[in-house]
Amino acid sequence: MKKFRFSLQELKELRAFKEKEAEMVLAEKTGRMRLVELELERLAAEKVKTAHMRFSGSRNILDYLADERYLARLEAEKEKRLKELVQAQLEREKALASYQEASKQKKVLDKLEEDEFELYRKDAEKQELMVMDDIVTGAGTRRALRGMAAV
Numbered sequence: 001m002k003k004f005r006f007s008l009q010e011l012k013e014l015r016a017f018k019e020k021e022a023e024m025v026l027a028e029k030t031g032r033m034r035l036v037e038l039e040l041e042r043l044a045a046e047k048v049k050t051a052h053m054r055f056s057g058s059r060n061i062l063d064y065l066a067d068e069r070y071l072a073r074l075e076a077e078k079e080k081r082l083k084e085l086v087q088a089q090l091e092r093e094k095a096l097a098s099y100q101e102a103s104k105q106k107k108v109l110d111k112l113e114e115d116e117f118e119l120y121r122k123d124a125e126k127q128e129l130m131v132m133d134d135i136v137t138g139a140g141t142r143r144a145l146r147g148m149a150a151v
Contacts, residue, residue, distance in 0.1 A: 004116075006117075007116070008109060008113070012110070015105050015106040018105075019099070019102040021102075022095070022098045022099040025095045025099070026095040026098075028095075029091045029092040029095040030092055032088050032091075032092075033089060033091075033092050036081055036084045039081050040081050044078075047078075050071055050074070
């Protein structure tokens, strides 16, 4: 019996490549989104630190005003980063949808290959059973012929 070969193997490989490519894009978009989240966390920590320092005993009104301007700048930076985060989330959602579609297309071919292999396996078992049956049947016939020859 010939070796099993999936007839759509090239297409399966192409779809696997496209799935891997979509996965890489998704990882990139997720990474960008995470960087923006980390920047937002850093801004929040800086804001808390500055707010606590504002009222320390050795500071004057100029330091207080500088802190207020710095806090306002941090707030503006936060708003900018929030907009970036929303954009990054949208891009990630698109990349996720693209990855899911590529994965689904690859899984369809995987399932088709499994089904074809199952048919191949059943056919191979059937042929093997027929050969075995021929061998067994042939042995019985040979014994009968030998018995007739002895008489």
